[in-house]
Amino acid sequence: MIFDTHAHYDDKQFDKDRKALLDSMKEGGVGTIVNSGATLSSCKRSIELAGQYPFMYASVGIHPDEAGSLNEETFAWLKDQLTNEKVVAVGEIGLDYYWDREQHDTQKKWFIRQLGLARDMQLPVVIHSRDAAEDTMAVLKEHAADLKCDIHCYSYSLEMVREYMKMGYYIGVGGVVTFSNAKKLKRVVAEVPVERILLETDCPYLAPSPHRGKRNSSLNLKYVAEEIGQLKGMSCEEVIAQTEKNAREFYGIAK
Numbered sequence: 278m279i280f281d282t283h284a285h286y287d288d289k290q291f292d293k294d295r296k297a298l299l300d301s302m303k304e305g306g307v308g309t310i311v312n313s314g315a316t317l318s319s320c321k322r323s324i325e326l327a328g329q330y331p332f333m334y335a336s337v338g339i340h341p342d343e344a345g346s347l348n349e350e351t352f353a354w355l356k357d358q359l360t361n362e363k364v365v366a367v368g369e370i371g372l373d374y375y376w377d378r379e380q381h382d383t384q385k386k387w388f389i390r391q392l393g394l395a396r397d398m399q400l401p402v403v404i405h406s407r408d409a410a411e412d413t414m415a416v417l418k419e420h421a422a423d424l425k426c427d428i429h430c431y432s433y434s435l436e437m438v439r440e441y442m443k444m445g446y447y448i449g450v451g452g453v454v455t456f457s458n459a460k461k462l463k464r465v466v467a468e469v470p471v472e473r474i475l476l477e478t479d480c481p482y483l484a485p486s487p488h489r490g491k492r493n494s495s496l497n498l499k500y501v502a503e504e505i506g507q508l509k510g511m512s513c514e515e516v517i518a519q520t521e522k523n524a525r526e527f528y529g530i531a532k
């Protein structure tokens with residue numbers, strides 16, 4: 278069944294119909310969802326959702342846009358959350374020079390500290406990186422060469438993905454791959470071994486075509502799997518089965 282490795286069902290866009298939508302997942306072919314935290318409050322909400330739904334898990338970490346909300350006290354709180362049995366990863370953490378909401382030094386400092394948490398707790402890491410390709414690679418090479426990482430919503434070059442493959446990392450692929458203008462990403466997906474691809478929505482954002490621009494949900498991942506299948510000469514079902522296996526290995530979630 279479909280494994281959505283990165284979703285944000287805590288988002289207010291789901292306030293009206295969250296329960297009905299999540300209750301329809303199984304019927305829609307979606308078996309497992311990891312809800313990703315980004316702020317202190319969304320980490321809390323992710324853990325609550327994971328507690329409510331057996332098929333949901335949480336990833337806990339502070340997004341670079343929110344790096345300023347971290348201090349020794351909130352960092353200790355974060356570390357505490359990682360002992361929860363439904364918390365399966367640290368993330369999403371990284372660097373974002375597109376929105377550039379926090380000083381680069383602040384972003385890097387807390388990115389590196391949170392990578393340390395993942396090492397201490399022996400958890401995989403979900404990386405957010407936007408317009409910060411070189412710095413992200415430099416930090417990861419120095420501080421995360423021994424960690425299991427997913428470059429979520431991969432948007433960089435073919436050269437860079439080759440480097441990430443050598444490091445044993447995974448890439449997250451979502452709705453963007455179905456866009457007709459996503460030529461670079463299509464080339465990346467065509468080349469990367471399917472064993473290193475994770476399906477993700479990043480919902481409510483980044484709905485695939487034919488629903489581009491609308492609110493996204495895990496039910497749309499079949500369109501992403503179909504596109505990946507076309508790029509790799511596989512059936513949609515094969516892509517779903519293989520990426521579920523990858524996601525279980527990545528997060529350490531047995532069937």
Ligand code: NI
Binds near residue numbers: 283285313479
């Ligand atoms: Ni996200």
